[in-house]
Amino acid sequence: MRREIPLAITIFVGFLLIFSVFFPPVEDLGENFSLFFDIIAVFAFFLGGGNLVRIHGKKLLKRKPDWAFSIVTLVGFFLMLAAGLFKIGNPGDISSNVTAEGSLFAIMYDNIFKPLGATMYALLAFFVASASYRAFRAKNREATILLSAAFVILLGSTPLGALLTSWMPDSLSILEIPNLAVWILSSPNLAGQRAIIIGIGLGVVSMSLRLILGVERSYLGDEGA
Amino acid sequence: MRYRPILLFLLILLCFTTALGQEPTDETEGPPDTVVVDSSLLPAPVTNLQARDTEDDNGHSVTLTWDVSTDDGSGRDDVYMYMIYRSMSPEGPFDSVGVAMKGATEHVNSSSKDRAQPDFMPDHTDYYYQVGAVTVGGLITRSDVAGPVQSYGQFFNMGRIPVFVFVVVFCALVVFFVASARKGADLYVRPLAGIEAVDDAIGRATEMGRPILYVLGLGTAEMVATIASFTILGRVAKRVAEYQTKLIVPCYESIVMAVAQEVVKSAYADAGRPDDYDEDSVFFVTSLQFAYVAAVNGIMLRELPATNVYMGKFFAESLLLAETGSIAGSIQIAGTDEIAQIPFFIVACDYTLIGEELYAASAYLGREPILLGSLKAQDLAKAAVVIIALAGLIATTFGWPGFAEALHVEN
Incomplete structure (x- = not known):
C-alpha cells in the first residue's frame, strides 16, 4: 500500500490535469493543484529548517571537520529567525511589516545578505572569461567554427565591428559584422535552439506519461518497471 | 417679489453646480x-x-x-x-x-x-x-x-485538436512500445555518452576514495526536470551503494530534500546495503540562489569530490558551480532542460545531456525494457516532428497554407 496509494494519486491527478488542458469545464484544476502544492510547501519549510539545525548541530557536537562553519550557519539561522519572528528593532508593533526600515531583519538583509549575494553573482563575470578561454580554443573543426561564430558576435556587439565593415556597399550589407552577428543569432542559433526546445517538449510528455502510467516509479523510492 | 433675487441666485448656483458635475463630453x-463642443x-x-x-x-x-x-x-x-x-x-x-x-x-x-x-x-x-x-x-x-x-462555456477546446491528436498518438506509441518490450522485443536506443560516463565516473570516485556530489538544481519537486533528476539520482545512488562510495546531495528545497532522501534510501536497500545509507548524505542547504551556490562551491573545494553530477533545473548558478567543479579537478556530468544554461554546461563540464536527453537518461541508465520502450516512442515522435516540419516548410514555400492552418493551435 505504501507504493500503490501514491501511484493511484499520481495516475488520477495526472489524467485530470491532462483533461484540464482540453476540457474547459475543468481548466481551473491546474491552478487549484498548484495552490495545494504551495500549501504543502509551507509545511516543508519546517522540514528544511529542522534538517539544517540537525545536520549542523550534530557536526558541532561531534567536532567533525570544519565544525566552525556550522557555528556561523546556526548563529545566522537563529539570529535571522529571531529577528523576523519577534520583529526586533521594528519601528511599529508586532503587526508591522517584517522588512520595515530600521528593523534588525532589514538591516541584516540589506547589509549582509544582499552584498554577499551580489559578490557571488559578480564572480560569474570571471568564470565566463575562464570558461570562454577553454571553450574557444581551436582544437578541432567544430571548436574552430564555434570560435569563429563567437568572434563575429563579440565583434558585432562593439562599435569597432561596425567601423571595420562600414565601407561595404549596400548590396553586401549582410556581410557587415553587426548584420552577420544578428544573422548568426537569428538563423542558425535560433534553429538549433528550436530543435532542442521541440526535443524537450517531447521528453517532458514522454517522462510525464511514464510517471502517469506508473512505468517510472523511482521518484517514489521504487526502482519501477 | 422681494425673494426674486434670492431665487435667481439659487437658479444660477444650480446651473453652475450641474455643469461642474458633468461627465467628460460624450x-x-x-x-x-454650459460646454459647447x-x-x-x-x-x-x-x-x-x-x-x-x-x-x-x-x-x-x-x-x-x-x-x-x-x-x-x-x-x-x-x-x-x-x-x-x-x-x-x-x-x-x-x-x-x-x-x-x-x-x-x-x-x-x-x-x-x-x-x-x-x-x-x-x-x-x-x-x-x-x-x-x-x-x-x-x-x-x-x-x-x-x-x-450571451456568454457560455464549451465542453471541449476545439482550438487544441492538433495537440489532442498528437497526445493520443504519442500515448498509443508509448503503450505499444512498452507492450512490445514486455513481450521481449529487442529495442535499440541511441547511446548517450553522458550516461555511459556515469558508471566510469563512479568507478573513478571509488578508486580515488573521494565522494560523488549530486546537485538536483534549483527546481521545485513538481517540475518534470527535477523528477527526471530524482530517477537518475536513484540509479546513481544504487551504483554508489554497490561500489561503497560516499554520496553528497545538497538540496535547494525542502520537499526536494525529502523526496531525494527517500530515493537514496530505497536505492541503498535495492543494492542490498540498507545499513550503509547515511541519513546526513542528503541535506537541506538554503532556498536562496547565491547562498546555495556559496555552500555547494564550499563543499566542492573542501571535499574535492571525484565526480560532480548536475541534473535538473539550473539558472545563473550553472557556470558558477561547473567552473568551481572544474577548478577542483572533478569529472563533471550535467543535464538540464534550461536552454540558456546548456552552453555553460557544455563549456565547463566533461559530459552534457542536452535538453530531452535528461528525460531519456533515467530510462537509459536502468536499461529496463519497459522504460526503453517509452524512449523508442520518444525517438519516433521526434522523427515525426521532423517530417511534419519539412512538410510544412515545403507546403508554405509552394503557397499551400492549408497544411499549416490544419496544425495551427488556438490559445
Missing part, C-alpha cells in the same frame, strides 16, 4: 448646457461592431470585433484608445469594462468566474456593448449598440 449623452472635433465612431461568445473557453467571456475609427491611423489621426462599455439593456446605462489600444480591432471582455467577485458576469444572460473612440483631448464618440450576446 456625444451619446448630449453635451452639457464643436461636433467636427469629435472622432469618427468605430463601425461594424460585433459581439460573440468567446470560443473554446469555460464561459464568462465575450469577444468584440470592430472596424477602427476613420480617425485612427488616418483622417485626423487623433484617436489614441477605445473604451469598452457593457450594459444589460440596449438603452443603458453602459458601464466601462475595459480599454483597447489604438489600432485594435478586437477585445475580449473576460470576467471573474467567482460569484462573490464584483466583476462576475453570469453566463446565459443578455449583454449589450458599445465601443467609444477616445481622442487625445478626451472627446469620446460611442458606436452603435451591439447585442444581445
Whole structure:
C-alpha cells in the first residue's frame, strides 16, 4: 500500500490535469493543484529548517571537520529567525511589516545578505572569461567554427565591428559584422535552439506519461518497471 | 417679489453646480448646457461592431470585433484608445469594462468566474456593448449598440485538436512500445555518452576514495526536470551503494530534500546495503540562489569530490558551480532542460545531456525494457516532428497554407 496509494494519486491527478488542458469545464484544476502544492510547501519549510539545525548541530557536537562553519550557519539561522519572528528593532508593533526600515531583519538583509549575494553573482563575470578561454580554443573543426561564430558576435556587439565593415556597399550589407552577428543569432542559433526546445517538449510528455502510467516509479523510492 | 433675487441666485448656483458635475463630453449623452463642443472635433465612431461568445473557453467571456475609427491611423489621426462599455439593456446605462489600444480591432471582455467577485458576469444572460473612440483631448464618440450576446462555456477546446491528436498518438506509441518490450522485443536506443560516463565516473570516485556530489538544481519537486533528476539520482545512488562510495546531495528545497532522501534510501536497500545509507548524505542547504551556490562551491573545494553530477533545473548558478567543479579537478556530468544554461554546461563540464536527453537518461541508465520502450516512442515522435516540419516548410514555400492552418493551435 505504501507504493500503490501514491501511484493511484499520481495516475488520477495526472489524467485530470491532462483533461484540464482540453476540457474547459475543468481548466481551473491546474491552478487549484498548484495552490495545494504551495500549501504543502509551507509545511516543508519546517522540514528544511529542522534538517539544517540537525545536520549542523550534530557536526558541532561531534567536532567533525570544519565544525566552525556550522557555528556561523546556526548563529545566522537563529539570529535571522529571531529577528523576523519577534520583529526586533521594528519601528511599529508586532503587526508591522517584517522588512520595515530600521528593523534588525532589514538591516541584516540589506547589509549582509544582499552584498554577499551580489559578490557571488559578480564572480560569474570571471568564470565566463575562464570558461570562454577553454571553450574557444581551436582544437578541432567544430571548436574552430564555434570560435569563429563567437568572434563575429563579440565583434558585432562593439562599435569597432561596425567601423571595420562600414565601407561595404549596400548590396553586401549582410556581410557587415553587426548584420552577420544578428544573422548568426537569428538563423542558425535560433534553429538549433528550436530543435532542442521541440526535443524537450517531447521528453517532458514522454517522462510525464511514464510517471502517469506508473512505468517510472523511482521518484517514489521504487526502482519501477 | 422681494425673494426674486434670492431665487435667481439659487437658479444660477444650480446651473453652475450641474455643469461642474458633468461627465467628460460624450456625444451619446448630449453635451452639457454650459460646454459647447464643436461636433467636427469629435472622432469618427468605430463601425461594424460585433459581439460573440468567446470560443473554446469555460464561459464568462465575450469577444468584440470592430472596424477602427476613420480617425485612427488616418483622417485626423487623433484617436489614441477605445473604451469598452457593457450594459444589460440596449438603452443603458453602459458601464466601462475595459480599454483597447489604438489600432485594435478586437477585445475580449473576460470576467471573474467567482460569484462573490464584483466583476462576475453570469453566463446565459443578455449583454449589450458599445465601443467609444477616445481622442487625445478626451472627446469620446460611442458606436452603435451591439447585442444581445450571451456568454457560455464549451465542453471541449476545439482550438487544441492538433495537440489532442498528437497526445493520443504519442500515448498509443508509448503503450505499444512498452507492450512490445514486455513481450521481449529487442529495442535499440541511441547511446548517450553522458550516461555511459556515469558508471566510469563512479568507478573513478571509488578508486580515488573521494565522494560523488549530486546537485538536483534549483527546481521545485513538481517540475518534470527535477523528477527526471530524482530517477537518475536513484540509479546513481544504487551504483554508489554497490561500489561503497560516499554520496553528497545538497538540496535547494525542502520537499526536494525529502523526496531525494527517500530515493537514496530505497536505492541503498535495492543494492542490498540498507545499513550503509547515511541519513546526513542528503541535506537541506538554503532556498536562496547565491547562498546555495556559496555552500555547494564550499563543499566542492573542501571535499574535492571525484565526480560532480548536475541534473535538473539550473539558472545563473550553472557556470558558477561547473567552473568551481572544474577548478577542483572533478569529472563533471550535467543535464538540464534550461536552454540558456546548456552552453555553460557544455563549456565547463566533461559530459552534457542536452535538453530531452535528461528525460531519456533515467530510462537509459536502468536499461529496463519497459522504460526503453517509452524512449523508442520518444525517438519516433521526434522523427515525426521532423517530417511534419519539412512538410510544412515545403507546403508554405509552394503557397499551400492549408497544411499549416490544419496544425495551427488556438490559445
